[in-house]
Amino acid sequence: MKIKMPTQKLKEKKAAEKPKEKKNKKKDGKNVLSEKSKFAIVEAYKSARTNIMFSLSATENKAFAVTSYAKGDGKSTVAANLAISFSKMGKKVILIDCDLRRPNLHNILKLENKAGFSDMVGRMVVFDDVVHRDVLPCLDVLTSGTIPPNPSELICSPEVTRFVERLNREYDYIIFDSPPIGVVADALLLKEHIAGYLLVTRERKTTHGDIERLLQNIKLTDSKPLGFIRVGVTHEGKRGRRGYYYYYYYQYY
Numbered sequence: 001m002k003i004k005m006p007t008q009k010l011k012e013k014k015a016a017e018k019p020k021e022k023k024n025k026k027k028d029g030k031n032v033l034s035e036k037s038k039f040a041i042v043e044a045y046k047s048a049r050t051n052i053m054f055s056l057s058a059t060e061n062k063a064f065a066v067t068s069y070a071k072g073d074g075k076s077t078v079a080a081n082l083a084i085s086f087s088k089m090g091k092k093v094i095l096i097d098c099d100l101r102r103p104n105l106h107n108i109l110k111l112e113n114k115a116g117f118s119d120m121v122g123r124m125v126v127f128d129d130v131v132h133r134d135v136l137p138c139l140d141v142l143t144s145g146t147i148p149p150n151p152s153e154l155i156c157s158p159e160v161t162r163f164v165e166r167l168n169r170e171y172d173y174i175i176f177d178s179p180p181i182g183v184v185a186d187a188l189l190l191k192e193h194i195a196g197y198l199l200v201t202r203e204r205k206t207t208h209g210d211i212e213r214l215l216q217n218i219k220l221t222d223s224k225p226l227g228f229i230r231v232g233v234t235h236e237g238k239r240g241r242r243g244y245y246y247y248y249y250y251q252y253y
């Protein structure tokens with residue numbers, strides 16, 4: 001005898017089977033640097049790139065992570081754009097999605113994410129089989145992979161240490177996209193592997209309290225902030241009107 005399942009239960013079953021993806025997928029990727037990007041934005045990224053290069057040269061470490069205090073501040077977009085900007089110099093860059101809870105880099109860069117970082121660290125696949133080579137000249141990308149039940153343990157695993165050692169031999173710059181520090185501590189677990197954190201703040205959203213807590217968390221774990229990227233800065237339009245432009249601004253910490 002067949003038993004009919006109530007609609008609600010069916011919905012719950014489907015949700016449990018498939019992790020929730022972001023709803024605004026269409027918007028993802030629209031802020032990625034391209035030939036059509038505004039001059040001011042391309043230049044702002046170049047200037048951020050120069051400052052980051054100076055910070056990294058002082059530490060002799062070529063890896064850094066992009067993070068922020070809250071969800072949706074623009075971390076993944078900034079990480080992708082910095083990776084693009086660095087690769088335009090002819091330096092070999094790898095961008096890795098370490099947000100193993102709500103990964104989005106694959107949507108932003110329109111890449112497949114059947115397997116990636118988590119599967120590789122879990123030794124289910126090898127790096128060479130899952131890395132997206134030459135997404136742009138000089139730019140390789142490793143997407144997050146399958147959403148694991150234990151993201152923090154995976155990030156701490158010795159496999160990650162071995163992996164980062166390999167990346168250091170093969171790449172000029174290593175950029176990690178990571179989850180918000182105010183929500184989970186995963187980003188801080190990357191500290192062993194990086195020179196420091198590039199912190200994203202969003203105009204009209206990030207509060208002074210958020211920044212204080214962000215810096216406190218970084219200090220408590222003995223990590224280093226490399227600088228801030230302010231996203232969504234408003235500036236005067238040509239005719240003196242206040243425009244609402246998404247703009248980037250790099251500030252030394």
Ligand SMILES: Nc1ncnc2c1ncn2[C@@H]1O[C@H](COP(=O)(O)OP(=O)(O)OP(=O)(O)O)[C@@H](O)[C@H]1O
Binds near residue numbers: 024031075247
């Ligand atoms: N400079 C920008 N201008 C306009 N919209 C932006 C900008 N940067 C990001 N966004 C938009 O904000 C949303 C969140 O961006 P993104 O995914 O980069 O943030 P995030 O901090 O990585 O989010 P999460 O915490 O969920 O990982 C996206 O819809 C993206 O298109």
Ligand SMILES: [Mg+2]
Binds near residue numbers: 075104105177178
């Ligand atoms: Mg993100």
